[in-house]
Amino acid sequence: MLYGGIEAGGTKFICAVADEKLHIIKKISIPTTSPKTTFEQVFKFFDQYPIDALGIGSFGPIGIQPNQKNYGHILTTPKEGWSGVDFLGEMEQRYNVPIAWTTDVNAAAFGEVKRGAAKGKRSCIYLTIGTGIGGGIVVNDEIFQGLSHPEMGHLYIKRDPDDIYQGSCPYHRDCLEGLAAGPSLEARTGIKGEKLSLNHPIWNLQANYLAQALMSYTLILAPEVIVLGGGVMNQDHLLKKIRHQFTTLMADYMETPRIEDYIVPWGLANESGVIGTLLLAQKEFKR
Known part of the structure; x- marks a missing residue:
């Protein structure tokens, strides 16, 4: 059992893979550049692992209502090139696994309440x-x-x-x-x-x-x-x-x-977000 997590910030993406006990096996940092280049690096990392679920905590604002057309998208953001990007859609096309989707700070809050x-x-x-x-x-x-x-x-x-x-x-x-x-x-x-x-x-x-x-x-x-x-x-x-x-x-x-x-x-200094995304991946898989 492997879980993937992405803490997607405006400066960098932290990507991690953890086992069923949420021990991190591998973690990398990817500069947030253009969506195309950033996603290519994300795919290169996760393609190495047969993940069973994925958790994403993204910079925002983001669309969170499943019944809305903008669900899974990054909305209006000062980060050049990212407004309107279908972040969740990109991940769903690449990986046929359950995916949890929320903001980076929500993921961090979840990490702190569960393990921090x-x-x-x-x-x-x-x-x-x-x-x-x-x-x-x-x-x-x-x-x-x-x-x-x-x-x-x-x-x-x-x-x-x-x-x-x-x-x-x-x-x-x-x-x-x-x-x-x-x-x-x-x-x-x-x-x-x-x-x-x-x-x-x-x-x-x-x-x-x-x-x-x-x-x-x-x-x-x-x-x-x-x-x-x-x-x-x-x-x-x-x-x-x-x-x-x-x-x-x-x-x-x-x-x-x-x-x-x-x-x-914070009890998980500099790791609240990525740990939160892994916890959310685990929760989504069990759901």
């Missing part, structure tokens, strides 16, 4: 903070989705009155992603995030914007745990600031677990 920082919980939110901001939700072992999948990075937040940065999101400017994703750090300071000093005031602003979002998610969804991942969260001091700001903003209005147990770092 949210293991043993019935519900969790996973938020990745990097070049962009995206989130996934798992409730009762199922990925949450409705009309579409969550776009948690585009939640509007209250701008600090002293913040004159226009925001990096080409659609909304003042949304969470526009004001708090990784590029905002360098855009405001001229210094890359990983090189900023720990006491730079930008971190307090960053923490406030993220804490605002986490408060909104908590009030709406009341998850058992919130897991934070992505490149920006490699800053340990930022997690402490977010927790402090969240506690201040909530003002004891709603009871949550102890803050150190409620807002936590």
